[in-house]
Amino acid sequence: DAGITQSPRYKITETGRQVTLMCHQTWSHSYMFWYRQDLGHGLRLIYYSAAADITDKGEVPDGYVVSRSKTENFPLTLESATRSQTSVYFCASSEWGRDTEAFFGQGTRLTVV
Amino acid sequence: GENVEQHPSTLSVQEGDSAVIKCTYSDSASNYFPWYKQELGKRPQLIIDIRSNVGEKKDQRIAVTLNKTAKHFSLHITETQPEDSAVYFCAAPPSGGYQKVTFGTGTKLQVIP
Numbered sequence: 001d002a003g004i005t006q007s008p009r010y011k012i013t014e015t016g017r018q019v020t021l022m023c024h025q026t027w028s029h030s031y032m033f034w035y036r037q038d039l040g041h042g043l044r045l046i047y048y049s050a051a052a053d054i055t056d057k058g059e060v061p062d063g064y065v066v067s068r069s070k071t072e073n074f075p076l077t078l079e080s081a082t083r084s085q086t087s088v089y090f091c092a093s094s095e096w097g098r099d100t101e102a103f104f105g106q107g108t109r110l111t112v113v
Numbered sequence: 114g115e116n117v118e119q120h121p122s123t124l125s126v127q128e129g130d131s132a133v134i135k136c137t138y139s140d141s142a143s144n145y146f147p148w149y150k151q152e153l154g155k156r157p158q159l160i161i162d163i164r165s166n167v168g169e170k171k172d173q174r175i176a177v178t179l180n181k182t183a184k185h186f187s188l189h190i191t192e193t194q195p196e197d198s199a200v201y202f203c204a205a206p207p208s209g210g211y212q213k214v215t216f217g218t219g220t221k222l223q224v225i226p
Contacts, residue, residue: 045213048214098212104157
């Protein structure tokens with residue numbers, strides 16, 4: 001199916017564990033983004049990518065790692081999960097970044113216990 | 114989010130009344146001004162956008178106005194209905210030339226039947 005998909009939809013992990021959230025898009029959009037959404041903070045940008053092998057930090061990158069070896073995939077890894085990383089994570093893509101519509105995945109609800 | 118202030122953070126209106134949400138930005142380089150709607154438990158989705166060569170754009174009950182001199186753009190919803198209840202986000206202008214997409218802090222709109 002065309003679009004942008006995230007997996008898993010829900011994840012519970014323990015403090016200190018590594019966890020990877022997956023994001024896949026079928027449009028060949030150049031730009032991809034990861035956001036976290038917490039009550040009272042809106043959508044905060046974690047990392048973004050302008051193309052394969054090009055990534056950069058957003059507003060809240062600490063504790064996260066990204067990679068983009070292929071245009072269609074943009075995984076987000078929490079190297080050592082902390083409770084403060086409990087959140088809803090959204091992946092998004094856009095054709096040309098800031099000046100075009102961003103399309104969001106359905107979100108991943110991550111709970112760190 | 115950086116580079117944009119969104120107000121109000123919450124808004125309650127009676128069904129049938131109008132709602133206005135405003136975003137103020139600081140970087141005059143932007144030329145694309147979108148608004149996203151996020152229903153409870155769903156992903157954000159674009160509802161309307163405007164480019165800098167246009168002062169106003171309408172789509173049925175929603176409209177966006179842009180004042181580049183004052184550096185603000187607003188979302189107007191007329192004849193509000195209960196299904197308009199959601200969180201609305203504006204997207205922030207670019208910073209330093211990067212094409213990252215950041216968002217205002219969101220406005221939670223409640224339409225009271």
